[in-house]
Amino acid sequence: MLCRAGAVTRMRAGQKLGLILLLTPLLLWLSLLIIIPHIDLFLLSLRERVGVRQYETSLANYTTILTEPLYMVTFARTAIMSILATALTLLIAFPVSYYIAKMVRGRARSVLFLMCLIPFWVSELVRTFGWMILLRESGVISGLLQWAGLAAGPVEMLYNDASIMVGLVYTSMLFMVVPLVTTLDSLDDAVIEAGYDLGGSGPSILREIVIPHAVPGIVSGSIVVFMLSLGNYLTPTMLGGKDSLWFTQMIYSQFIVRFNWELGAAFGFMLLVLSSLIVWVVLRMTGQTLEKTMG
Amino acid sequence: MTASTLPDLECDCLTKHFGASVAVDDVSFSVPAGSFFSVLGPSGCGKTTIMRMIAGFLEPTSGDIRIKGRSVLDVPPNKRPVNMVFQHLALFPMMNIADNIGYGLRRKGMAKGEIARKVDEVLDRIGLPGIGTRRVDELSGGQKQRVAIARCMVLEPDVLLLDEPLGALDLKLREHMKIELKALQAAFDTTFVYITHDQSEALVMSDQIAVMNTGRFEQMGTARDLYYRPQTAFVAGFVGDANRWQGRVIRAEGEALEIKTDGGLILRGVGPGRGLGIGDKAEVFVRPEAIRLAENTAQLSHFDTQISGHVSTILFNGAASRVIVADASGAEIEVTLPQSGEFAHLSRGMTVHIGWSGEQGNCFAAQGR
Numbered sequence: 001m002l003c004r005a006g007a008v009t010r011m012r013a014g015q016k017l018g019l020i021l022l023l024t025p026l027l028l029w030l031s032l033l034i035i036i037p038h039i040d041l042f043l044l045s046l047r048e049r050v051g052v053r054q055y056e057t058s059l060a061n062y063t064t065i066l067t068e069p070l071y072m073v074t075f076a077r078t079a080i081m082s083i084l085a086t087a088l089t090l091l092i093a094f095p096v097s098y099y100i101a102k103m104v105r106g107r108a109r110s111v112l113f114l115m116c117l118i119p120f121w122v123s124e125l126v127r128t129f130g131w132m133i134l135l136r137e138s139g140v141i142s143g144l145l146q147w148a149g150l151a152a153g154p155v156e157m158l159y160n161d162a163s164i165m166v167g168l169v170y171t172s173m174l175f176m177v178v179p180l181v182t183t184l185d186s187l188d189d190a191v192i193e194a195g196y197d198l199g200g201s202g203p204s205i206l207r208e209i210v211i212p213h214a215v216p217g218i219v220s221g222s223i224v225v226f227m228l229s230l231g232n233y234l235t236p237t238m239l240g241g242k243d244s245l246w247f248t249q250m251i252y253s254q255f256i257v258r259f260n261w262e263l264g265a266a267f268g269f270m271l272l273v274l275s276s277l278i279v280w281v282v283l284r285m286t287g288q289t290l291e292k293t294m295g
Numbered sequence: 296m297t298a299s300t301l302p303d304l305e306c307d308c309l310t311k312h313f314g315a316s317v318a319v320d321d322v323s324f325s326v327p328a329g330s331f332f333s334v335l336g337p338s339g340c341g342k343t344t345i346m347r348m349i350a351g352f353l354e355p356t357s358g359d360i361r362i363k364g365r366s367v368l369d370v371p372p373n374k375r376p377v378n379m380v381f382q383h384l385a386l387f388p389m390m391n392i393a394d395n396i397g398y399g400l401r402r403k404g405m406a407k408g409e410i411a412r413k414v415d416e417v418l419d420r421i422g423l424p425g426i427g428t429r430r431v432d433e434l435s436g437g438q439k440q441r442v443a444i445a446r447c448m449v450l451e452p453d454v455l456l457l458d459e460p461l462g463a464l465d466l467k468l469r470e471h472m473k474i475e476l477k478a479l480q481a482a483f484d485t486t487f488v489y490i491t492h493d494q495s496e497a498l499v500m501s502d503q504i505a506v507m508n509t510g511r512f513e514q515m516g517t518a519r520d521l522y523y524r525p526q527t528a529f530v531a532g533f534v535g536d537a538n539r540w541q542g543r544v545i546r547a548e549g550e551a552l553e554i555k556t557d558g559g560l561i562l563r564g565v566g567p568g569r570g571l572g573i574g575d576k577a578e579v580f581v582r583p584e585a586i587r588l589a590e591n592t593a594q595l596s597h598f599d600t601q602i603s604g605h606v607s608t609i610l611f612n613g614a615a616s617r618v619i620v621a622d623a624s625g626a627e628i629e630v631t632l633p634q635s636g637e638f639a640h641l642s643r644g645m646t647v648h649i650g651w652s653g654e655q656g657n658c659f660a661a662q663g664r
Contacts, residue, residue: 190385196373197350198399198450208398212389 010050045265061266071250071267078247079274081161082229085168089176089225090218092169097180102189116177124171128238131167132158135239159241167235172228176221183217184210209215219288225280230275245273301364303328303486304349304454307625309358311344318344320510321358326454326488326503331480333497334490336507336554342490345507346456349488350379362453367485369428373402378447379456383463384439386431392418392442393427417445420482436464440472441479444605456490461496468522473499494534498522506530537664538628540579541661544571552658554579558626563599564656576661583617584631588638589648598650602628606645621650 048060065071100112119127131136134140145151157163187210195205211218233236236246247267283290303327311319318341326332334342347353349360349373359366367375378399387395393414400410405467421441426434428497429475434442440460461469475498480487491497497504498518505515506529514526525531532539542556550565554577564579573575589595592603606621609632616632618641630649632638641647 168397188383188385190381190383191387192370193352194379194385194387195398196352196371197377197379198375198446199402201373201399201402204402209387209389 015128039221039229041265041268044262045269046263049262060109061263062265062270064263065266065270070245074245074247074250075270075274078230081164082168082226083278085165085172085229086222088165089169089172090222093173093176093180093221094214094218097177097184100177101181101184102187114182116174117169120174124234128167128235131163131170131239135163135166143289156237159244161244162239163239164236164244164246168232170228171232171235172225175224175228179217179221179224180214183214187213215286216288216292219282219286222282226278226282227275230271300324301328303363304332304351304488305359305361305364306345307359307361309345309348309360311341311348311353312356317510319348321359322348322507322510322512324505324512324515326486328486329484330502331477331487331500333499333501333504334488334507335494335504335534336490336492338492341510342492342507343458346379346458346488346490350377350456351375351456376453377456378450378452378454379458380447380460381510382458382460384443384460385485386439386443390431391427392429392431392434395431395442396446396449398446403450405619406629413449413636417449420448421445421479437468437472437475441466441475444476447614448479448485452485454485454486454488457487459491459493461491461493469496476500479546480620487575498534506533508533525580525657528578528580528661531657535582536629537580537582537657540626541615542577542579544573544575544577545553547573551653552577554656554658556626558622558624560602560622560626561600563653564657564658565654566658566660569658569660571658571660575625578659578661580657581628581651581655581657583629585649586628586630586649588620588630589650590616592648595648595650597652599653600651600656601648603646603648606641606643606647609641609643618647620647626643 045061046057046059047055047273048058050056065075096116100116104112132139136142137156137158139157141157142151142155145155146153161196168191191213192205192210200208231248233246233248233252236244236251240246248271251264251267252270254260254267258264300589305325307323309322310317311317320341322345324332334345336342338438344353348355351367355368355420355538360368362376367377372410387398390398393411396414396417397410400413405413410498414427415424423438423445424442426438426442431439431442443460444455461472464472466592473496476487476489480500489497489500493535498521501518503515504518504521506513506521508529513529516524521530522533525534533538540554540556540560540562542554542560542562544552545555545561550567552564552566552571553566554562556562556579562579562581564581566577585593587598592601595601602620602622604620606618607621608619610617610619611632614634616634618630618632618638620628620630622628629651632641
């Protein structure tokens with residue numbers, strides 16, 4: 001009995017060591033790259049510079065953000081445009097995913113899936129530059145319109161909110177398609193057929209059977225796309241031009257241009273709170289939990 | 296023809312090609328109102344294709360499907376007066392039981408109160424009152440089965456199609472559901488078309504059975520017809536168990552034939568109307584339960600086929616126990632073991648005598664003569 005108990009303890013100790021070893025990379029990652037920088041950022045955001053190398057703890061940075069209309073407008077603009085970009089991505093990705101998951105079989109299916117992936121083989125910079133080539137005044141689309149006689153002179157399609165939206169949706173597509181294909185794939189074809197058999201029409205089956213089944217995929221895809229859009233820097237900067245401010249640009253300018261790390265840190269925290277809040281609201285509204293959508 | 300005598304379902308020269316292969320080959324049948332019709336066949340014989348054509352998910356290459364005398368070929372599946380119980384039931388997991396059953400009624404645009412009343416009514420009829428608010432995954436296999444049937448029956452279809460719905464259940468429950476399905480069919484008084492590869496499901500429940508093989512109907516008839524009077528070698532081998540020999544006809548007197556098997560046995564049999572003549576290659580089928588087991592030849596004197604051998608194996612399976620008897624040449628014959636206690640002492644290696652009368656030996660022309 002005694003030696004068996006000893007063996008069991010030894011085995012448990014071994015399991016524990018294995019668990020610790022397996023968790024170490026994750027814990028290192030989380031603590032070094034996420035938790036420690038955020039604690040430092042948070043402390044930084046609570047400092048107010050009162051003189052040269054003199055700091056006091058205060059909420060001054062946060063009151064600056066709340067009282068300066070430009071900051072708040074940019075903040076709200078970024079949030080609303082990200083939500084819009086997420087909704088558009090969902091609208092475009094859903095039929096695509098349904099087609100991939102339910103309509104095609106075998107080889108065609110992997111080819112289509114690969115085609116969604118191909119844009120991600122080139123860097124984001126090149127991808128965004130591609131849109132600039134298409135949309136700029138001397139670009140492909142402008143040239144085509146003039147050639148077809150639909151436009152008298154060169155048409156500038158860059159540097160506005162619409163071009164930002166195009167860029168954001170394009171960049172986010174894959175992150176919506178993958179979870180949607182996965183959830184739609186798990187819907188038994190017979191269930192859809194049963195819907196038809198019992199008298200359902202296309203729209204009613206979509207509303208009552210397909211979408212309710214796909215909710216976890218829709219929510220998880222939307223969360224990822226929303227966060228990517230909110231934190232995107234390159235696309236709004238390159239496609240948006242001077243008037244199209246994005247919140248990440250303000251963080252960048254505070255840190256790098258203005259060298260005001262305190263205010264930049266406060267911006268960063270506002271963004272974190274905003275994204276957490278919106279994700280929480282979406283989860284509550286759809287009755288999903290984070291475990292269910294990410295699991 | 297008046298409406299009451301019109302068959303609920305008629306298929307006329309139904310054919311379906313998939314590319315170059317023929318899944319269903321010129322099949323015609325009609326199912327009278329209120330009857331239980333089964334299509335029995337091995338997997339891949341085309342029975343599911345027939346069912347999907349009736350339901351409207353596949354379009355026949357040629358032929359016609361009529362429901363209550365009206366062709367439904369250009370009616371989409373959601374408008375056909377036919378409903379289907381799917382192999383894995385396909386209940387909607389995102390809805391509770393009441394919403395599942397009410398789905399079709401909602402699509403018809405029925406008022407909410409009316410739907411609730413009908414759903415309660417049908418839940419009563421399937422013996423599961425008050426489960427409306429439960430989720431699909433909270434039900435047992437048998438309950439799901441009944442809900443799937445209720446979900447169709449609440450729409451009062453002319454024909455209910457069932458695609459091997461018992462396949463996913465365990466043996467005990469399957470036996471129970473066979474009886475229950477038959478009772479439900481009687482209670483709803485609706486035409487059931489049932490497809491299965493399990494002969495016992497078909498034999499127990501059906502009024503009419505069609506045995507299907509490689510896209511064609513081999514034989515159509517009652518369970519008794521198929522069992523006692525198989526018309527083709529396939530039916531004789533597929534429905535029920537049978538000992539099977541191949542050989543040549545050596546004597547023919549009217550319907551009575553004498554066949555010498557490839558193993559050298561002389562067997563007597565009948566092949567009514569199958570045109571077997573001397574020298575023809577033939578197959579003989581004898582059911583294990585048609586063979587009489589005896590301890591001495593005297594008891595078998597009235598049988599025209601008699602074989603002596605020894606017990607090679609005893610397959611004990613309660614009432615369905617069998618003995619495998621090996622004759623002098625080593626050929627093995629399955630014989631049903633009578634449960635009267637007479638052969639309780641039987642053991643391996645013992646010498647036994649078996650015999651059967653000639654009309655039990657069903658002879659068919661062997662394929663590829």
